[in-house]
Amino acid sequence: MALHRSESALIEEITILAGHGRDGTPDGIDRLDLRMGDVVSVVGRTGSGKTTLINDIELFANGNTPTGRTILINGRTPPPEYRDDPACNPIALITQHTTFLSDLPVAEFLHIHARIRHTPVAAEGAVERTLTFANELTGEPISLSSQMTELSGGQTRALLIADATIICDTPIVLLDEVENAGINRSRALELLRGYRKIFIFVTHDPRIALLSDYRIVLKDGRIDQVLHTDAGERDLAPIVCQFDDMLSHLRDLIRLGHRVTRSDVASVDVEKRT
Amino acid sequence: MKLVICAGTATTGKTAVLRGVVPRLQKRGLAVAFLKIDVQFAEEDELFAREFSIPTRKVYSGELCPDHCNVMVLGEALQWAERGGADVLLVETAGLCLRCSPYVDGGLGIVVVEATSGMNLPRKIGPMLSLADIAVVTKIDRVSQAEREVFRARIQDAAPTVRVREVNALYGIGIDPLVDHILATADVGDKLLLRGNPPVGTCTICVGKKEIGWQSHFGVVRALDNQTFYRGE
Numbered sequence: 381m382a383l384h385r386s387e388s389a390l391i392e393e394i395t396i397l398a399g400h401g402r403d404g405t406p407d408g409i410d411r412l413d414l415r416m417g418d419v420v421s422v423v424g425r426t427g428s429g430k431t432t433l434i435n436d437i438e439l440f441a442n443g444n445t446p447t448g449r450t451i452l453i454n455g456r457t458p459p460p461e462y463r464d465d466p467a468c469n470p471i472a473l474i475t476q477h478t479t480f481l482s483d484l485p486v487a488e489f490l491h492i493h494a495r496i497r498h499t500p501v502a503a504e505g506a507v508e509r510t511l512t513f514a515n516e517l518t519g520e521p522i523s524l525s526s527q528m529t530e531l532s533g534g535q536t537r538a539l540l541i542a543d544a545t546i547i548c549d550t551p552i553v554l555l556d557e558v559e560n561a562g563i564n565r566s567r568a569l570e571l572l573r574g575y576r577k578i579f580i581f582v583t584h585d586p587r588i589a590l591l592s593d594y595r596i597v598l599k600d601g602r603i604d605q606v607l608h609t610d611a612g613e614r615d616l617a618p619i620v621c622q623f624d625d626m627l628s629h630l631r632d633l634i635r636l637g638h639r640v641t642r643s644d645v646a647s648v649d650v651e652k653r654t
Numbered sequence: 655m656k657l658v659i660c661a662g663t664a665t666t667g668k669t670a671v672l673r674g675v676v677p678r679l680q681k682r683g684l685a686v687a688f689l690k691i692d693v694q695f696a697e698e699d700e701l702f703a704r705e706f707s708i709p710t711r712k713v714y715s716g717e718l719c720p721d722h723c724n725v726m727v728l729g730e731a732l733q734w735a736e737r738g739g740a741d742v743l744l745v746e747t748a749g750l751c752l753r754c755s756p757y758v759d760g761g762l763g764i765v766v767v768e769a770t771s772g773m774n775l776p777r778k779i780g781p782m783l784s785l786a787d788i789a790v791v792t793k794i795d796r797v798s799q800a801e802r803e804v805f806r807a808r809i810q811d812a813a814p815t816v817r818v819r820e821v822n823a824l825y826g827i828g829i830d831p832l833v834d835h836i837l838a839t840a841d842v843g844d845k846l847l848l849r850g851n852p853p854v855g856t857c858t859i860c861v862g863k864k865e866i867g868w869q870s871h872f873g874v875v876r877a878l879d880n881q882t883f884y885r886g887e
Contacts, residue, residue, distance in 0.1 A: 466803040473799040482801050484773050496807040543800050
């Protein structure tokens, strides 16, 4: 029997059963249960296997990927419908792609995607809301008549995030290095947190990592350990956010062709920005 | 004997897909034979023979189109595979003009298309897609999930009955369901029939007429402002 959106919304837990790294060394944990509402970071050096881990999740790995990991949903093997029918897929994956290859206008692309994800388009204006969301994240507005292939890197990532949040609207969202997206990252996090989902961020960003409930540390292709954000780190998080906001401020000034002075480093209004 | 015909335009990843399929079939205890049909160059037969120690052959279609060549040689190829003790014959072929398809009634037809090939591709490849049993989408790691799903929708719009299977053939991801489909396919009978109808026409170019313009040709012809029509006796 076909599953429907409402059923995939009943997901409460994803489980990662251990696989192994590139040299065959087993993951450092036997299993990891991610519960609804968890915000999780995946950290590690470039090439440590972060993207591979979220690909395992997105593919509902069943010992059939190079890592040998197994993914369970609500403690069970996911039904094949999750992969065979996009309308049943409980996962939205925002990849690092910064270009689209689809030779379609934005409106047509979003309408087709909404159709196969069974997102009500007419009643809820999903296509328009997706565009509005995307345009909150990017400095260069996207129009519905733009060709997908003409979008810049920032526009592409903004549209992918908006599409995943509004058109897919899945209980599980995987985001691969959103900080590299050339988009308004703080606004993205703020908008995303308005939804109750399992969020898994692959990230090099201390701000995202410390705002997570826990972080999965990857090394040489294997899960090395899982660190829960402790009380000390929670206290540090606002300070890290201040640093981060100061750097964003400097970045914006430089992008806009302004000079940077000592006061720009000191004048960050911490209260307002965090 | 089970017959699997795998079609797809050049460089889509047919060989990569079959390289994932062969060892999995062997693991399930099936003896595999492999036939490659190409126009003028192929070395997959040597590759498969070396890598999997299975009987392999190749046929260059040369003057014939690969689909036409397939019709000529397939019966004898099955006998050859049978003599070699095979349980499954895998045929890899590059259909070219997209007016017919190489699939045979009773065999399994697989078309391989790339996720990167553009949203209109499913509408362009005609019976190679619409008469297949399974459309395998390769190179899925090269596009976003959203594009993968929209590409799937475009395939299903063009060919509603074809099952879509997405694979990353380089890592063997998504190959197992294909193997299940092959295992579930019955043996082919003695009399083999091409699936679907071949295009109507006798090609005057194929028989050597070089003049440009429909006025110099006969049989099924076509003018710029007309649909195809028949000229001649």
